[in-house]
Amino acid sequence: DLSLEELMNVKVSVSSSFQQSLKSTPGIVRVINQDAISSNGWQNLQQLLMHIPGIQISVSKNGHSNIWMRGVQNRNNNKVLLLIDGVPQHDLYYGNFNINKQVPLQVIEKIEVLNGPGGVVHGANSFAGVIAITTKSQEKSVGAHISQQASYTSSTNTESVYQGQVYGDYNWQSTLGNFYFFTSALKDDGFQPQYNRSGEFVTRDVSSESYNLLGKYQYQSFNMQINYSDYAYPYRFTKAERWQGYDKQIFSISANYTQPISSDIDLKLSAYHKHYDFSRPKENYDNGFVESSGESLHDTSAQGVDAVFLWPVSATRHVSFGLNYNRDWSRNTVENLTEFSTEFPPNITSEASLVEDASRYVLGVFTEFQQEIFSEYWLHLGLRYDDLSDFENQLNYRISVTKESDDFYYKFLLGTSYRVPSYREYLKKYNDDYDHKNALNPEQMKTLELAIGYTFDQHDISLVWYFNHYQDFIKEVNVNAVDGIEIDSGSGDEYGFNFDHIEINGIEFTWLWQLQESLRIKSSLSYLLEASETPGMLTQEIVSPEPISTDKTNLMFMSDLTATVELNYQFSERYQLYWDLIYYGDRSVPSNYQSQSAVSQLENANDFFLSNVNLQIAINDQSRLSIAVNNIFDENMYSPSPDPASDYDSQWSRRQLLISVEWQF
Numbered sequence: 112d113l114s115l116e117e118l119m120n121v122k123v124s125v126s127s128s129f130q131q132s133l134k135s136t137p138g139i140v141r142v143i144n145q146d147a148i149s150s151n152g153w154q155n156l157q158q159l160l161m162h163i164p165g166i167q168i169s170v171s172k173n174g175h176s177n178i179w180m181r182g183v184q185n186r187n188n189n190k191v192l193l194l195i196d197g198v199p200q201h202d203l204y205y206g207n208f209n210i211n212k213q214v215p216l217q218v219i220e221k222i223e224v225l226n227g228p229g230g231v232v233h234g235a236n237s238f239a240g241v242i243a244i245t246t247k248s249q250e251k252s253v254g255a256h257i258s259q260q261a262s263y264t265s266s267t268n269t270e271s272v273y274q275g276q277v278y279g280d281y282n283w284q285s286t287l288g289n290f291y292f293f294t295s296a297l298k299d300d301g302f303q304p305q306y307n308r309s310g311e312f313v314t315r316d317v318s319s320e321s322y323n324l325l326g327k328y329q330y331q332s333f334n335m336q337i338n339y340s341d342y343a344y345p346y347r348f349t350k351a352e353r354w355q356g357y358d359k360q361i362f363s364i365s366a367n368y369t370q371p372i373s374s375d376i377d378l379k380l381s382a383y384h385k386h387y388d389f390s391r392p393k394e395n396y397d398n399g400f401v402e403s404s405g406e407s408l409h410d411t412s413a414q415g416v417d418a419v420f421l422w423p424v425s426a427t428r429h430v431s432f433g434l435n436y437n438r439d440w441s442r443n444t445v446e447n448l449t450e451f452s453t454e455f456p457p458n459i460t461s462e463a464s465l466v467e468d469a470s471r472y473v474l475g476v477f478t479e480f481q482q483e484i485f486s487e488y489w490l491h492l493g494l495r496y497d498d499l500s501d502f503e504n505q506l507n508y509r510i511s512v513t514k515e516s517d518d519f520y521y522k523f524l525l526g527t528s529y530r531v532p533s534y535r536e537y538l539k540k541y542n543d544d545y546d547h548k549n550a551l552n553p554e555q556m557k558t559l560e561l562a563i564g565y566t567f568d569q570h571d572i573s574l575v576w577y578f579n580h581y582q583d584f585i586k587e588v589n590v591n592a593v594d595g596i597e598i599d600s601g602s603g604d605e606y607g608f609n610f611d612h613i614e615i616n617g618i619e620f621t622w623l624w625q626l627q628e629s630l631r632i633k634s635s636l637s638y639l640l641e642a643s644e645t646p647g648m649l650t651q652e653i654v655s656p657e658p659i660s661t662d663k664t665n666l667m668f669m670s671d672l673t674a675t676v677e678l679n680y681q682f683s684e685r686y687q688l689y690w691d692l693i694y695y696g697d698r699s700v701p702s703n704y705q706s707q708s709a710v711s712q713l714e715n716a717n718d719f720f721l722s723n724v725n726l727q728i729a730i731n732d733q734s735r736l737s738i739a740v741n742n743i744f745d746e747n748m749y750s751p752s753p754d755p756a757s758d759y760d761s762q763w764s765r766r767q768l769l770i771s772v773e774w775q776f
Contacts (some may be wrong), residue, residue, distance in 0.1 A: 118142070118571075118623075125243040127480050127491070128419055128431040132227040134520040137491040137511035138229075139562060139575055139619070142223040144348050145247065151689045152725025152739040154256070156210035160242075161693055161721075162675050164575075164619035164635040165226045169668065170750040170761040172308050172348040181226060181579060182615035182642045182669060184237035186754055189533060192229065192237040195244045196336045198363045198383045203411040203439050204466065206533040212321045213342040213359065215295045217254065217278050222245045225435065226619070227577065228558050230507035230528030231493035234435060234475045236529040238556055239579075246336070248291050248327055253279040253304040261745075261765050262303040267313060270298035281450045285434075288330030292537060297321040299377050301345065308348040310708030315354050319344035337361070348761055355362070355393040362386045372420075379419045405448035407465060411534075413439035427483035436476040442468050472532075474498040488514045493526075501537075505529050506509050514706075522562040526700065530554045534586060536607040541598045552609050555582040569625040574618065581613040584644070592654040603656045609646030613666070616640050629681040634667060636674045640641040642666040652696045665699065668751050670718070672696035687727040690726035694720055700751050707757040715749035715760045722746075737771040 122130040126138035133140055141163055153159045157176050167179040171186065183190045189206025192199060200208040222244050229237030255277045262272040301317030319342070326337045338361070345356040365383035372378050392406040419433040444466040450459045477495035483489045493509035509526035524658050530553060537549040557580045564573035587605040590598050598604050617639040624632045645663040653659065674694045681687040698716045705711045725739040728761035742748075742765060749760035 118531055122224050125225045125232075125241055126229065127481075127493075128421060129423075129429055131553075131753065132515075134210040134515045134564065135489065135513055137493075137509065137513060137522070137524055138500070138526075139226045139522070139560065139577075141224045141226075142221060143224075145219055148216050148219060148512045149313040149549070150687055150727060151677070151691075152723075152727070152769075152771075153216060153427060153742075154258075154739075155212055155216065156214055158723070158741075159216070159222065160210060161402070162326065162633075162635070162677065162691070163224050164241075164576075164621055164637045165228070165617070167637075167669060167673055168750075169752070170763055172346065172752055172754060172758070174344050174346045174348075174699065175207070176211055178210065180239040182576060182639050182666065182668070183579065183581065183616065184666065184753070186531075189236070190239045192233055192241045193244070194233075194241065195338065195363075196241075196246055196365055197367065197381055198336075198338070198365050198385055199236070199413065199415075202359070202387050202389055202409065203413065203441055204389075204409045204444065204534050206236070209342060209344075209359070211344070212297055212299065212319060212393055214244070215276075215278060215293075215297070215321075215323050218246050218293045218323070218325055220245045222455050226575075227524070228507075228526040228528035229561055230505075230526065230556075231477055231495045231509045232493060233480070234477075234497055234507075235437070235473050235499075235505075235553075236530050238528050240552065246327070246338075247280065247285060247293070247433070248329060249282045250280045250291070250293075250775075251282065252772045252773055252775040253277075254771060256769060256771045258767055258769040259766035260302060260551070260741075262300070262317075263305045263312070264314065271498060272302065274299040283516060288328055288333075289385060291325075291327040291329075293323070295321075295323045302347070302762075302764040304347055305707075306710055306759050306762070307350060308707070308708075308758040310710035310759040311351050313349075313351045314348055315345065315347075315349065317345050317347050317718075320556075332367075333366070335362050335364070335366040348759075352396045353393060354396075355391060357373045357389060357391055359387075359389040361388075362498075375422060377421045379417070379421065379592070383415050385411075387413070401451060403448055403450040407446040407511070408443060409441070409465075410443045411441050413437065414722040416445065417765070429479075429481040429632055431479045433475075433477045435477070436472065437475075440470045441466050441538075444534070449736065460604050463543065464540050466540060467533050467535065469538055471499075471501045473500075485725075486511060499531065499553075502531055503580075504552075505553060509697045518566055520562075520564045520566075520626070522560065523630075524558070524560040526558055526560075528556045528558075530556075532585060532607065541604055545596075545598075547596055549607055551607055552583050552586060554584055554609075556580070557562070557582070569627075571621075571623045573621050575620075576616070576618050579614065580615040581583055581615065583609045584611075586610050586612050586646070588653075588655065588659055590653055593634045594652050605698065606729065610649075611645050613642075613644045614716075615666075617642075631677075631679045633677045634675065636672070639669065642671075667699050667701055668753055670696040670698055685729045689727075690722070691724075692720060692722045694718065695748075698751050701756050703755075703757045704751065705759060708759040709754075710759060712760075717744065717750045719748045720744070721745055721748065721763075733776060734772065734774045737773075738769070739769040741767040741769065 175380040187207040225241040229241040258274040261269040276297040280293040282291035321342045324339045343358040363385040367381035394404045415437040422430045475497040479494045491511040497505045507527045511524040514521045532551045559578045562575040589603040620636040677691045722743045728736040745766040748763040
């Protein structure tokens with residue numbers, strides 16, 4: 112791992128066009144590199160992100176986990192931007208990306224996490240924050256994992272289920288450049304929760320598979336990456352009469368090149384193409400027999416081009432100017448359904464369009480100006496204008512002042528960001544005759560941030576206060592009709608509306624203590640001082656099976672207080688120990704909590720502790736053995752969920768034993 116001094120001087124670029132240290136870059140950025148990932152024994156992005164202050168993880172009934180950053184909630188991870196080598200990873204229908212097993216941690220060189228707005232640098236959808244992953248370029252290794260955990264076979268009995276993964280990477284240097292390849296394959300029997308969303312015990316196939324392939328080429332300042340992933344996983348909490356899952360396939364190719372165009376100015380060029388296919392297969396049952404089966408199919412693509420001019424005018428003044436163009440497409444988004452019958456004909460097959468073929472673009476221009484205004488005080492100004500094909504054009508800004516000295520560092524930031532609605536939110540077809548577009552506006556975020564940090568001896572302490580004003584927030588409501596247009600005449604269907612605003616403010620505290628070169632303790636605490644929404648009055652005429660509240664209310668389902676403690680101790684050349692403890696406070700829930708569930712366990716919303724331990728053993732100079740236990744105390748943990756709150760909760764995985772072997776050659 113890096114020393115404390117090296118860590119604070121790591122260069123980051125997620126919050127600015129210029130690479131700067133953690134102390135001097137505008138915004139709050141945390142960095143985790145491959146050494147930390149390896150020594151801490153984390154197995155997926157979810158485990159890693161739980162240690163970032165300001166982030167809460169909520170397990171979804173749809174089989175994935177959601178990132179709630181600084182109190183900004185979502186069902187599909189569409190309020191945070193995830194980049195892998197500069198390529199956005201969200202699908203276009205939901206805006207979703209996966210943090211469970213889709214991205215293997217073994218391929219990651221470093222992760223930069225920006226808590227707060229990234230609108231000036233990244234444009235659309237860098238809303239509550241940005242997670243930027245840089246993959247490795249040099250490694251020669253092979254490895255394997257096998258894990259065992261308990262899964263329910265009835266409401267009282269359990270059995271062992273297994274997960275296995277193999278991976279390998281290789282690079283070689285030549286006069287023509289550097290080539291790097293990585294591949295991995297994972298199969299997981301899956302965790303069977305005790306109860307489904309109806310509060311019933313149901314045995315279903317909960318297995319998942321993930322395959323990844325990465326190829327990279329580097330020659331001087333030119334880089335090219337080709338990335339393919341295929342991840343299939345189930346809904347773990349479906350109702351008794353249904354099985355449903357996802358199969359996501361992402362192929363991307365990207366390249367970047369830096370060219371000096373004068374003695375002072377560099378031109379950075381980057382481009383990507385991404386093809387994102389995913390389907391949602393499902394089966395419906397009647398008395399144990401398949402009554403119908405089908406799947407929704409989503410064929411989407413996206414392309415982007417960036418050109419950024421970097422001009423370090425002097426040691427005290429930096430200027431950048433950038434152009435950005437992104438376009439995406441949705442094609443052949445349909446839902447197929449086959450109904451089975453004992454009568455003639457034996458089955459009926461139907462096909463319905465979910466979204467008509469569509470395309471949209473964003474053309475952006477931005478500039479950044481950085482000036483040392485006093486000794487050690489830097490002013491950071493940023494401005495971005497985006498021309499949007501389907502929505503109102505957007506103007507975003509950032510004003511930041513940073514001060515860095517030997518011991519103290521301070522930061523002030525006022526910035527904005529926005530998120531465009533996903534295809535589902537504004538283009539979904541509710542029936543064959545529906546030909547209307549939901550007139551949604553982009554969501555708007557304005558953030559005020561104050562931070563202070565103090566580095567002394569072997570300690571680094573930081574405290575951040577933030578305030579988010581989140582306007583035109585999109586919320587889906589169950590309706591029958593909108594402005595006289597039928598949506599669903601029966602029980603209703605989800606329809607998105609722009610509501611007034613949400614206000615969230617809180618603090619993030621971290622303390623890193625390097626007791627000695629071989630022993631490090633890190634702790635963090637996040638506290639939500641306020642998190643409330645004010646829906647306001649809707650202008651549309653709505654027919655709904657249930658009343659729509661317009662009163663100001665506190666946000667539900669989140670912990671006001673979360674905290675982590677981590678200990679990393681290398682007690683000999685061969686042995687390294689990692690231990691952590693994660694705390695989530697009580698989650699507030701509404702009055703209809705679990706009201707439609709066959710089982711009522713209100714204590715599921717209480718606080719919980721999660722602890723993990725990992726032991727690394729160096730067998731020799733080239734091979735390493737890792738033994739990890741996740742959820743040491745076999746804590747029974749749940750995520751109360753807003754979709755809907757009347758259902759039973761989403762259960763987290765129980766205790767898990769993981770054994771890994773890696774060999775470098």
